[in-house]
Amino acid sequence: MRSLGSPTPSSSPAAEPGGRAARWGTALGLAVLVVIFVVALLQAANANSWLGWTLAGIALGWLMLATWVVLMVRRAARFGRRQVDEAREQLRSGSGRAPAATRSGAADSMRDEKLSHSFQIVLVQSKVIKQELAALPVEGPEREALDRALDTIDITAGNGMSMLRQEPLSGTVVD
Numbered sequence: 001m002r003s004l005g006s007p008t009p010s011s012s013p014a015a016e017p018g019g020r021a022a023r024w025g026t027a028l029g030l031a032v033l034v035v036i037f038v039v040a041l042l043q044a045a046n047a048n049s050w051l052g053w054t055l056a057g058i059a060l061g062w063l064m065l066a067t068w069v070v071l072m073v074r075r076a077a078r079f080g081r082r083q084v085d086e087a088r089e090q091l092r093s094g095s096g097r098a099p100a101a102t103r104s105g106a107a108d109s110m111r112d113e114k115l116s117h118s119f120q121i122v123l124v125q126s127k128v129i130k131q132e133l134a135a136l137p138v139e140g141p142e143r144e145a146l147d148r149a150l151d152t153i154d155i156t157a158g159n160g161m162s163m164l165r166q167e168p169l170s171g172t173v174v175d
Contacts, residue, residue, distance in 0.1 A: 033063045122157040
């Protein structure tokens with residue numbers, strides 16, 4: 001057993017264990033039908049009877065049916081082989097994942113809504129922290145560092161929300 005991404009894929013269908021036997025069986029079956037048709041044709045021509053020509057026509061019909069079946073099976077096998085090769089190539093190149101650009105609009109909308117809601121929560125919590133810090137007697141460099149950190153959080157959350165919106169925000173900012 002070998003993995004799907006093996007660097008030595010089989011190059012032809014005859015390299016498979018049953019491929020050669022199937023081809024010989026098909027060729028032998030068609031050869032038998034050709035011989036039957038030729039014999040029926042010769043018998044019909046020699047006897048010049050209605051029954052002989054009918055049997056030759058039936059043999060020709062079976063030969064045409066068998067040829068059509070062989071051609072359709074070969075076409076289906078080629079199509080299947082192409083599909084398998086494409087699937088293997090996709091597995092090799094992209095680990096079987098769909099491209100990221102194929103998301104549905106509903107999934108993007110839901111994701112954007114959730115992210116926007118998360119940014120709003122961050123802004124509200126930042127406001128609560130500012131109110132609680134205002135009540136504490138913290139002054140000096142510690143207070144300035146806390147204010148800068150909270151401003152950075154506010155700006156980052158605001159930028160994230162504006163990136164998710166299709167149209168720019170309008171209105172008045174209330175502190």
